[in-house]
Structure formats: C-alpha cells, structure tokens
Amino acid sequence: MIREKISILVPVYNVDKYLCRCIESLINQTYSNLEIILVNDGSTDDSNIICNKYLAMDNRIQVINQRHQGVSAARNRGLEAASCSLVSFVDSDDYVHPDYIKNLYELIVRYNADITVCDSFIIRGYSHAIEVRGEKTIVELTSNDALKMLLEEREKHIVTCWNKIYRKELFSGLNYPEGKIHEDEFITYKLLHRAKRIILLDQKLYYYCIRDGSIMQQDYSFKRLDMLDAFEERALYFKRYEFENFYIRSAYKYLAAIASHYDKIANSSISEEEVLKALKQRFIRFLKINDITGKLTARQKINLYSFLISPSFHKFLLAINVKIGQQD
Numbered sequence: 610m611i612r613e614k615i616s617i618l619v620p621v622y623n624v625d626k627y628l629c630r631c632i633e634s635l636i637n638q639t640y641s642n643l644e645i646i647l648v649n650d651g652s653t654d655d656s657n658i659i660c661n662k663y664l665a666m667d668n669r670i671q672v673i674n675q676r677h678q679g680v681s682a683a684r685n686r687g688l689e690a691a692s693c694s695l696v697s698f699v700d701s702d703d704y705v706h707p708d709y710i711k712n713l714y715e716l717i718v719r720y721n722a723d724i725t726v727c728d729s730f731i732i733r734g735y736s737h738a739i740e741v742r743g744e745k746t747i748v749e750l751t752s753n754d755a756l757k758m759l760l761e762e763r764e765k766h767i768v769t770c771w772n773k774i775y776r777k778e779l780f781s782g783l784n785y786p787e788g789k790i791h792e793d794e795f796i797t798y799k800l801l802h803r804a805k806r807i808i809l810l811d812q813k814l815y816y817y818c819i820r821d822g823s824i825m826q827q828d829y830s831f832k833r834l835d836m837l838d839a840f841e842e843r844a845l846y847f848k849r850y851e852f853e854n855f856y857i858r859s860a861y862k863y864l865a866a867i868a869s870h871y872d873k874i875a876n877s878s879i880s881e882e883e884v885l886k887a888l889k890q891r892f893i894r895f896l897k898i899n900d901i902t903g904k905l906t907a908r909q910k911i912n913l914y915s916f917l918i919s920p921s922f923h924k925f926l927l928a929i930n931v932k933i934g935q936q937d
Contacts (some may be wrong), residue, residue: 614642615710615774616691618698620683621647625655626735627702627818632663634704634816636670637661640711647701651677681785681792684770688780696777698770699815706814712745713774716808720749723776729766729815737816746811754864755801760858764809768797772815775788779803790832794839798846831884833870840866840923841895848899860901861909867892868916868923875920892916 617635621628635645647660649672660672673686684698695717699705713725750758758764768773770785770793779800787790801807840863847856871888874880896902902910916923 612640612642613638613695614644614693614715615695615697615714615864616687616693616777617643617645618684618687618691618696619645619701620650620680620687620698621652621656621660621701622650622677622680623652623654623656624701625652625713625786627820628656631699631701631704632659632670634707634709635699636663636667637707638705638847639707640714640804641669643669643710644691644693645674646690647671648673648675648683648690649676650679650683654837679787679855681787681789684785684792685787688777688784694777695774696780697774700817702769702818702820703771703819704816706812706816709814710774712810712812712814715891716747716810717774717776720806720808722806722808723779724773724800724807725810726764726767726773726807727810727812727814729817730799730813731817731819733819748809748811750807750809752802752807755804756798756852756855759798759801760855760862765799766815766885767809769800770797771817775800776804789835789838791836791839794836795842798843802850813909830879831874834930837863837866837870837891844899847937853904857901857904860895860899861905864892864895864912864913864916868913868920871916871920872923889917889920898923 619631619635624631632645632647635643643884645667647663647670649657649660651674657674660670662672664672671690673690675682680700687698688696691793695714697710697713709727710871711841713727716725718723751927757766759767786795789795826858840859844856844859844863867888871885874888896913902913905913912923
C-alpha cells in the first residue's frame with residue numbers, strides 16, 4: 610500500500626488545559642506519515658507555548674500564528690498551508706484513537722473514496738473514552754446516499770468537519786464562513802455533493818470533548834441564528850442544482866428551524882420583539898418566494914401554518930407530535 614502523507618489541521622484557541630492531550634494523540638498515531646499543522650488563532654493563554662514545545666520535539670509539526678479570527682479562519686488557514694492531497698481536521702480540545710488515521714486511510718485506498726468517516730465518543734472535560742471492541746461495520750455511500758442521511762439526521766456525526774479524512778480537492782473554491790458559528794452546516798453538504806464515494810466506519814475513533822466555556826455549551830445567544838443562514842443557503846443550493854427531493858426537505862427544515870429559534874428566543878432572557886418580528890418576516894418571505902407547500906405532507910403544512918397563525922399553538926402541536934412519536 611502506498612502510504613501518502615496526510616495533513617492534520619488543528620485550530621487552536623485558548624485550550625492549554627486540553628492541548629497536550631490532543632497533540633500527543635496525533636504524534637502517536639500508528640500511521641506516521643503526517644504533517645500536523647497547528648493554527649494558533651491568537652491564543653491568550655499558554656497554548657502557543659505548548660505548540661512551540663511540540664514544534665521543537667517533532668519535525669512533522671508546523672505552527673502558524675495569526676490574530677484571533679475564529680475557528681473558521683483557522684481552518685481556512687490550515688487548508689491553505691496543507692501540502693498533502695488528503696486532509697483531516699481535529700479540534701484542539703478533542704483527541705483521537707491511535708488508529709484514527711490508519712483505519713480511515715485504509716478505507717480511502719480500498720474503496721477509492723473521497724471522504725471516510727468514523728464514529729465518535731462524547732466525553733466531558735478530562736474524562737477518557739472507553740474503547741469499544743468488536744466487529745467494525747463499513748457502509749459505502751454515494752453522494753446522494755450521504756446527503757439523504759445528512760438531511761434525515763440519521764448520523765449526527767456526518768455533518769461535522771472532524772472525524773473524517775477528505776481529498777483536499779473537494780475544498781477547491783470553498784471556505785468555512787468566517788465570523789459564523791455552526792460553520793460545518795455551511796459547507797459539509799457541498800463536500801458530500803462533490804464526493805463520489807463516502808465510506809462510514811462504525812468505529813469510535815474520535816473523542817469529542819464537551820467542556821465548560823465552549824460556544825455550544827453557553828446559554829442561547831443571537832449567534833445561534835447563524836444556523837438559519839446555513840439552512841437557507843442549503844435549501845437554495847439544492848434548488849439551484851434541481852435536487853427537488855433534497856430541496857423540499859431542506860426548505861421545510863429551514864422553516865421549521867426558524868419556528869424553533871423563535872420559540873427559544875421568546876422563552877429566553879434575551880427575548881426582543883424586533884428579533885421575533887424579523888424571524889416571522891423571514892419565514893413569510895421564504896414561503897412567498899419559494900412556495901413548497903404543494904409538496905409537503907398534510908402534517909407538515911399544519912406545522913408550518915400553525916406557526917404563522919400562532920407560534921404558541923405551533924409549539925403545542927410540536928409537543929403533541931413528539932409525545933406520540935411523530936417526526937418530520
């Protein structure tokens with residue numbers, strides 16, 4: 610087997626408590642032909658000291674320093690610097706199994722795949738994942754299979770940028786949106802669309818850390834509305850490429866997400882009438898320009914129009930749907 614060099618891209622920002630664990634898991638990979646690019650995104654703690662310590666220890670490591678611009682800018686900078694045709698992202702508070710790269714790379718070669726994906730453990734803080742042994746299941750997907758899985762949310766980890774190896778050429782002309790959160794939602798569907806073959810490996814090789822202070826663990830903020838921009842872009846992308854089934858489903862999910870965020874804001878300490886009004890106008894504008902109601906189920910129509918009539922009644926209907934086990 611040809612052992613290609615693989616770029617591992619690590620955005621780093623104020624994670625000195627977790628960074629050694631991450632880097633150690635990368636330098637101790639059983640697949641050793643790597644370049645490890647640490648993008649220090651203007652850290653104000655000891656993260657840069659740690660990066661430089663490992664830079665002196667391992668000649669496979671590169672350190673890039675930039676002013677703080679956010680995780681998307683750090684990932685984009687890593688992609689620019691990557692010299693390899695295969696890339697993988699690892700977040701700096703996470704870590705990976707010793708066979709993470711080896712197992713995913715073997716599938717790239719065996720199936721001539723464009724993306725390989727493993728399963729992940731969710732851990733908290735400094736806890737350690739317990740390795741699950743047993744037979745590993747491999748699922749081969751076409752681009753359409755993977756997009757359907759993404760929209761049906763059957764595999765939560767398929768949307769994330771981490772836990773994967775990609776052919777770098779898939780990113781040609783694409784960048785993670787700088788200044789946004791939910792950045793994976795803006796780009797993953799485009800990568801899956803471009804990929805001809807995606808392989809899922811049912812092995813938990815990526816250890817995703819939930820830590821206090823991370824963006825997604827904070828109380829609700831208006832930044833969460835970035836997800837709506839991603840969902841709207843995704844729906845219009847499928848419309849442009851005439852993927853009608855994907856377009857209808859993603860358009861419905863976009864409108865349902867507007868209603869969900871409306872409810873979260875209305876019941877939060879940051880509730881603002883102007884924001885709620887803007888969300889409802891956004892909902893109406895999309896429906897008016899992109900009339901999808903003729904292709905929705907009766908229950909989906911009721912869910913959408915109940916929001917227009919009364920957001921509180923819409924919430925009541927959704928609660929009933931959840932109680933009786935119905936899902937869209």
